[in-house]
Amino acid sequence: MNNFFGMLARMKYVNRWGLMRCIDDENIAEHSLEVAILAHALAIIGNKYYGKNLNAEHIAVMGIMHDTTEIITGDMPTPIKYYAPEIRDSYKKVEDIAANQLLKELPEEMREEYEKVLGVEDTEEYKYVKAADKLSAYINCLRESDMGNNDFKKAEASIKQIIDDMNMEEVDFFMENFLDSYNQTLDDIN
DSSP: OOOOHHHHGGGGGBBBBSSSSSSSOHHHHHHHHHHHHHHHHHHHHHHHOOOOOOOHHHHHHHHTTTTHHHHHOOOOOHHTTTSSSHOOOOOHHHHHHHHHHHHHSSSSSHHHHHHSSSOOSTTHHHHHHHHHHHHHHHHHOOOOOOOOOOOGGGHHHHHHHHHHHHHHHHHHHHHHHHHGGGGGOOOHHH
16 A cells, blocks of 8 residues: 555644644644754754754755654644653654554655654754754744733743753754744734
8 A cells, every 4th residue: 555645645634732722723744844944954054053964955854754653643742742751652652653654655665765754763863853843842832922822831931941951052043043033024024
């Protein structure tokens, strides 16, 4: 069966922030695009300003694919996913099963290429995807707060702390140089 791409097309049906009152709904397709853009930017920043030799395009594709298992599992809210080590470890196993199921939906000749970008959380490159994922969540919290949604204030503070604790110079550079543009209207930018 070759259902992989049909399954990926369903990303737009999986909403994020399930336990939060959202003014602006977000699905994992939208989120994954933003993560890919941010991960690519972080890799470029690492290469241009900090002498790294990162494959920004590969990292961007990893960003596109980072939540694809949620097509099968749904989006598990972070407070539940990390509530207890037993839940976290069990959910990780479920994600691994989902990733393998998705890969089985590809012709065998294509699987090896997609294994390089799906379920590769233990690689050095993936830390850029994880940082981009947190940046995306933080940007969403800022957006919701700017629209008057106080439900995101605590999430905003806790995600900011996680970002600070990453101690990634690329993330610090991005936040210092690009984050303010997310608050601007199109008229402000022009």
